[in-house]
Amino acid sequence: MTTTAVTPDVAHNARPYLYGGEEAAVASALSAGQYNHGALTDEFEQRVAGLLGVPDVVAVASGTAAIHIGLLAAGVGPWHEVLVPSFTFCATVQAILATGAQPRFVEVNPGTGCVEPAGILAALTPRTRAVLPVLYGGRAVDLTPARPALDEEGVTVVEDAAQAFGSWQGDRRVGATGVVTCFSFGPIKNLTCGLGGAIVPRTPLEADTCRRLRGLGIVESAAHRAEATTYTVDGFGMRVQMSPLNAAIGLVQLQHFAEAETRRRELWRAYAAALDGANGVALVDADVPHTVPALCAIRVLNNRRDRIFRKLRQDRVGVGVHYPPNHLQPAFAAWHRPLPVTERLGQEIMTLPFHQHLTPADAEYVAGMIRQALAGANR
Structure with missing residues (x-):
């Protein structure tokens, strides 16, 4: 085996990969002059939903924001516990803390880096409100054996699928398996938007909740507000929309x-x-x-x-x-x-x-x- 001829790229643990059309797409989005939320963001959501085979996707500013909003939409809040592997990027845990809930760390299988159903069931407490499996390296985590017990206890599965865009669980893509799924489209992910993330909600009501949470709690869409003299704020929200500039990059990436x-x-x-x-x-x-x-x-x-x-x-x-x-x-x-x-x-x-x-x-x-x-x- 030779160890002499090699590209300098091995010096990088990870690097963004662009296909060549991203620069023109961003320039076009810049010229359009709409940077907060726009038609490109909506198109990106629709295209991702089509690839995954799901009814709806809610795009946000980062994978961390996706987990935060996904947990909030699932009803996680103060005094709740969220079961989560300790073996993950710290962003996963910070998103739990941002809801006011507390992490309860659980073991992983050292051969996969992922949690398993038996370990999740053993860690449940009366305060558990959600389970946050991390799909380490992109590998799907199948908690089907634990789902009856989780459902009985009112515990929601919210997947940290930051590394798993495009992966499969059985004959369905990750995100299409009936749980709240959170993706990252950061610089070095399987698909990059530069920065960005997305939530796959379970119901239209949950999708509406996620959209209000990402947009300062405002009920009406940006397009509707442009034609109206007022708007309605009906609850807590943050400013974590995905910019059309990022969506433009993601749309090119999706083509490849x-x-x-x-x-x-x-x-x-x-x-x-x-x-x-x-x-x-x-x-x-x-x-x-x-x-x-x-x-x-x-x-x-x-x-x-x-x-x-x-x-x-x-x-x-x-x-x-x-x-x-x-x-x-x-x-x-x-x-x-x-x-x-x-x-x-x-x-x-x-x-x-x-x-x-x-x-x-x-x-x-x-x-x-x-x-x-x-x-x-x-x-």
Whole structure:
């Protein structure tokens, strides 16, 4: 295996990927002069709903805003608990706190990075109002075995699908499985709007609630307000609409999403093949036949992650750590619970360079550098 010919792109853990039409689309949106919410945002919502096979989608300013609004629309508020894996980006937990609720951290399967039904049911308390599974790396989380008990207790499933746009659960796309689903369209996601997010609501009433929450609690649409002398504010709301400037980028990206699916799966499989049999690492299973992978993660075993991480960074291989456990963070110390599986995973996890600028040859190069680093650590 060669470890000499490689593009500089392996120095990046993740990079946005543009197809070429985004700049012209943004310029056109700029010329239109409507930057808060407009027809392009509406079109983006409709196009995403069509791809997912759902009746409606509500676009917002970020994935974090999507989770915040999704939880509020599900009735989560002060004194409630939300079950959430500690193994996630801190934005997931901050969105819970923004509702006034509290996180109750739960373990994940170290082989997938995702929660499982039995762990969710074991963590339920009388204060649990929602479960917030995180679809780590884009892998769908099927809580079907737990749903009867959750429904009986009035507990809503709100998915953090920030990394899972386009993935499948069975024969349906993530977002079309009957739960509140929250996507991110940030810079390095499977589909980028520059910044942005979206909520898939369960009912028309929930969709209306999400739209009011994203738009300062105003009942009437922007188009209606332009023709009226007044408007109605009927409750709490924030200013977290998706700008048409961001929607313009997303609409171009949607035209090429089939390519994103193919190339991301190809790159993940190239890593899996190149790392097959490597001693001292274990690939986190993304269930790639059903997943549009947002990342490729490995576990570096035998307490060698930090040493391998430093060596690869010195060699300009853009590895990362996604994620340090949240229950160990100072900001969330009040909700600490012993989570030995997550704590071990947090010490082992390492993410590899993963973006659409890379080729299978780049994956082979990175795998070769990992093998070299492991061999050096054994000496």
